Amino acid sequence: MASAVSNLASFEYLEKLPGITFRKLYLEPSTALAIFRRMLPHLAKAFVMALLYMDKPFLLTDLDQWVQSNAKRQRDEALSTLSRLHIVTISAPSRQEPQVVSLTDAFRVSLRLALTGGGNHQSFGVPSSDAKSAGIELEFLDEYGRTQWEGILHYVVSTGRSGAQPTAAVQQLLEAGNLVSRGRRSTEITQAGFSFLLQEVNAQVWTLLLLWLHHAKELGMDHVEILSFFFMLGSLELGKAYSIKTLKPTQKSMLENLVDFGLVYIPPSVKDQFFPTRLATTLTSDASALRSITAGFESALSTGSGTAGFIIIETNYRLYAYTDSPLQIAVLALFTKLTTRYPNMVTGRVTRESVYRAVSSGISSDQIITYLSTHAHPELLKASAAKGGGPVLPPTVVDQIRLWQIENERMKTTYGFLFKDFESTDEYKKLLKYADEIGVLTWASKTEEKFFVSKVEQLKDYMKSLKAK
Amino acid sequence: MVKAVIGILVQCDPSIKAIIMSIDAADNQFVVEELDDQTLVIKESQLSELKRRLDEQLKDTQQPPEDSGSD
Numbered sequence: 001m002a003s004a005v006s007n008l009a010s011f012e013y014l015e016k017l018p019g020i021t022f023r024k025l026y027l028e029p030s031t032a033l034a035i036f037r038r039m040l041p042h043l044a045k046a047f048v049m050a051l052l053y054m055d056k057p058f059l060l061t062d063l064d065q066w067v068q069s070n071a072k073r074q075r076d077e078a079l080s081t082l083s084r085l086h087i088v089t090i091s092a093p094s095r096q097e098p099q100v101v102s103l104t105d106a107f108r109v110s111l112r113l114a115l116t117g118g119g120n121h122q123s124f125g126v127p128s129s130d131a132k133s134a135g136i137e138l139e140f141l142d143e144y145g146r147t148q149w150e151g152i153l154h155y156v157v158s159t160g161r162s163g164a165q166p167t168a169a170v171q172q173l174l175e176a177g178n179l180v181s182r183g184r185r186s187t188e189i190t191q192a193g194f195s196f197l198l199q200e201v202n203a204q205v206w207t208l209l210l211l212w213l214h215h216a217k218e219l220g221m222d223h224v225e226i227l228s229f230f231f232m233l234g235s236l237e238l239g240k241a242y243s244i245k246t247l248k249p250t251q252k253s254m255l256e257n258l259v260d261f262g263l264v265y266i267p268p269s270v271k272d273q274f275f276p277t278r279l280a281t282t283l284t285s286d287a288s289a290l291r292s293i294t295a296g297f298e299s300a301l302s303t304g305s306g307t308a309g310f311i312i313i314e315t316n317y318r319l320y321a322y323t324d325s326p327l328q329i330a331v332l333a334l335f336t337k338l339t340t341r342y343p344n345m346v347t348g349r350v351t352r353e354s355v356y357r358a359v360s361s362g363i364s365s366d367q368i369i370t371y372l373s374t375h376a377h378p379e380l381l382k383a384s385a386a387k388g389g390g391p392v393l394p395p396t397v398v399d400q401i402r403l404w405q406i407e408n409e410r411m412k413t414t415y416g417f418l419f420k421d422f423e424s425t426d427e428y429k430k431l432l433k434y435a436d437e438i439g440v441l442t443w444a445s446k447t448e449e450k451f452f453v454s455k456v457e458q459l460k461d462y463m464k465s466l467k468a469k
Numbered sequence: 470m471v472k473a474v475i476g477i478l479v480q481c482d483p484s485i486k487a488i489i490m491s492i493d494a495a496d497n498q499f500v501v502e503e504l505d506d507q508t509l510v511i512k513e514s515q516l517s518e519l520k521r522r523l524d525e526q527l528k529d530t531q532q533p534p535e536d537s538g539s540d
Contacts, residue, residue, distance in 0.1 A: 410523065411481035411489075418474045418502060418510050427471070443478055443508055450504065452478045463471070 013210050014039070015084050022086035023106050024224040025231075030124050032110035034231035034284035035085060043067075044078035048087065048103065052111060057100035060090065076437045080458055093465035124235050125242045136275055138239050141265060145277035148262025149201070150327060152208075156180055156193050157330035167260045177211035194358075197331055198367040205279055208261065225250040233263065234284030236276040244272045312377045315394040317350045322377065334358055335368050350397065355404040365405035369398055414442045416454040425449065427466075434462050476501045476510040483507055485523070492522050 014035075017025075025031045036048060050066070051058060067075040079101070082088040090101045103111075152166050156179055165171070174180050179193040196207055209230055216226055229251045236242060244252060244266075255274060258264045263280040267273065310322040311332075319336055322345045323329065329346055332338065335358035338348035358368060376392045384390045391398065422428040428449045435441040435453050444451035453459060479489070483506045490509075493500045499519050501510040511519060 410485045410527070411479045413480075413516060414478040415513070416476075416478060418476060418478070418504075419471060420474070420502075421470065421472045423471065431471070443480070443504070445504060448504070452504075452510070456473060 013213075019086050021224055023104070025227055026086075026104070026106035026110050028228045028231065029110040029114035030235045031228050031231040032107050033114035034234050035087070036111060036114075038234075038284040039085065040081065040087075041074070041078055043071075043074050044082050044087075047078060047082065048111070051088070051101070051103050052108060052115075054102075057091070057102040060099040060101050063101060073437050073439065077439050080438050094468055125232055126246045127237075127240055127242055136239070136241070136265070136267060141239065141275055141277045144265050145262040145279045148260065149204075149279060152261070153197060153204075154327045154330075156189055156197060157327055169257055170260050173208070173212055173215060176215050177208075179211075192362070194334055194361045194363050195367065197334070198363055198371055201279070202282055205261070205263070205283065209283075212257065221250050221253075226254065229254060231284060233258075233276055233280040234282070236281055238276065238278055238281045241270075241273040241275055244274055309375050309377045309381065311372055311375045312380055313350065313372060313393060313397055315396050317397060317400070319348050319350055320377075321346050321348075328375075331371070334361075335363060350401065352404050355401055356408050359405050359408050365401045368401055369393065414452070414454055416440075416442060416452055417456045418450060418452050419459075420448075420450040422449050430466065431459065431463065435459060474501060474510065476513055477516055479509050479511055480507060488523060488526050489519065492519070492526065 083090055086104055087107050088101050088103055091099050093099050155166050175182055178190055179196050181190050213223055213226055225248055265275045312320045321332055324344055335354055336348045337351050337354045338346050340347045373392045380392050384392045432444055432451050438458055440453040440455045442452050442454055499511050499515045501512055503509045
């Protein structure tokens with residue numbers, strides 16, 4: 001679920017970009033490859049692969065034959081994702097010509113280059129042959145990335161209190177992104193900040209990078225270059241040195257901030273080389289690879305603070321957390337009523353009130369449950385394994401946390417458009433069916449012939465195509 | 470001609486919907502269209518204000534969450 005969050009954040013941002021930006025972005029093979037592996041559902045990947053070496057546009061009706069008739073919904077969703085990301089163009093429907101589909105030129109050229117090599121694009125970074133800094137080890141990079149990132153998180157949690165502070169640029173960014181807000185005397189964490197904290201590391205990195213992207217526009221930086229740099233970082237290899245000289249000017253000026261985030265490391269002795277850390281190289285891994293890599297990263301994270309899992313929660317909602325890390329305690333305090341603190345542990349209860357408070361500050365019950373189960377103490381894991389791999393957390397507690405949230409959620413809201421006043425029942429049925437197939441339908445009433453959708457663009461195109469017939 | 474109206478779809482219990490309608494009855498600044506007894510469309514810009522007014526109304530009727538059991 002957590003990786004879906006990060007997917008969504010970056011994905012939705014990208015979808016809003018105009019077509020011209022996409023054409024510029026796809027000039028870089030690394031971007032094309034990153035979008036391909038990170039953002040596309042499998043069926044869409046299959047379509048792209050099939051179309052990649054096809055020189056003529058392909059008949060849409062022929063494409064339909066690759067898809068089983070019961071998977072029409074997946075096919076439509078795949079195609080709509082592809083066209084929203086400007087990866088394919090589908091010709092406008094008309095009476096004379098059948099509809100055809102083809103890859104956009106820039107994307108096709110770049111993805112071919114990315115997959116089979118060739119060209120002089122330097123899009124995947126240029127490894128530095130200079131051996132001066134050969135002594136940099138993976139453990140060191142992990143440790144570096146961890147310290148920098150934890151520093152930022154810690155600042156978000158306990159803003160205003162003393163301790164290691166991130167640089168002024170990072171502080172400004174957090175403030176601009178409304179993750180913390182500056183009061184008269186001290187800074188305070190906001191709702192957005194709360195849900196930021198409970199996200200998975202990869203999602204957090206993306207959130208911060210996208211914030212920065214928004215911010216960068218004000219500084220007059222070209223956001224195409226910034227985005228391609230993010231995607232390039234995701235294609236670099238951990239533990240290798242890369243040359244700074246071949247970067248574009250904008251990208252060079254970005255390095256400083258990336259060092260602050262802990263995404264890259266520049267050895268003090270060698271100023272023209274940079275090392276990506278695990279935070280950077282996992283940026284665009286696809287979902288399954290991501291999980292294992294973040295797991296790897298989390299175990300790297302935990303080396304500093306003892307064991308990976310530290311939380312025990314009992315069926316009576318009592319919680320024991322074996323930690324002395326102020327960061328972890330502060331996160332726990334977001335949804336737990338903490339009562340006692342010992343040198344090496346804190347105790348408390350998950351109460352209706354504490355969950356209410358968390359929910360009203362924008363944290364979902366699923367986030368709480370995911371947090372508790374990913375940080376469950378080995379004893380809990382052992383107990384569940386002994387029962388044949390059952391749930392890690394006591395089911396009563398999980399159910400109750402969900403119920404508490406539902407109790408507090410009085411209405412479910414969806415942004416979108418209400419369609420009404422159809423010319424005929426036939427038209428209503430056609431549009432309704434289409435909306436359902438492309439996965440935007442949220443509500444419909446047969447008797448009143450109205451329905452509600454979350455996105456409208458494709459429906460408009462479809463209505464035009466109906467008129468054309 | 471088909472019409473598309475922008476707004477926020479709200480799905481809730483009939484009781485909550487009744488309260489929303491009563492809030493709206495005063496100045497009609499929230500509801501765009503009633504759909505059925507659990508669904509309605511409200512104006513895009515008014516969600517946070519409506520939530521606030523709803524909380525205000527419910528404060529009087531709902532029991533405050535109590536914390537049973539000792540630590």
